[in-house]
Amino acid sequence: MLMLGFAGFMGILKIVLMALAAFGLFDAAFRREDAFRAADKQNKVFWLIVLGIALVVSYLFSILGILPIVGLVASIVYIVDVRPALKQVSGGGWGRRRGGSSSDGPYGPYNGGR
Secondary structure, three states: OHHHHHHHHHHHHHHHHHHHHHHHHHHHHOOOHHHHHHOOOOOHHHHHHHHHHHHHHHHHOOOOOHHHHHHHHHHHHHHHHHHHHHHHHHOOOOOOOOOOOOOEEOOEEOOOOO
């Protein structure tokens, strides 16, 4: 009975690891390449490869091995460090503008001193 509960817990933990890697991979795939350079992080291809490998490793190997833990660390580094820097550089989510126009200032639209 105890082993069945432990196996269920490990299965849930494996799903969480896969979800973290999949979220990071999905997020990195939809970010602009120039945002990675502007944030002074590794390039987009590097993060796509690292997070893709983390997803595959977390699926194939037991969570008690070293490779899934390395994948977890890579996913956490992307989510905690790289993603906020990319959001700050690109101004929000996935490279698209969030309302407003190009003439908006910090307190509203700029009307040219009229």
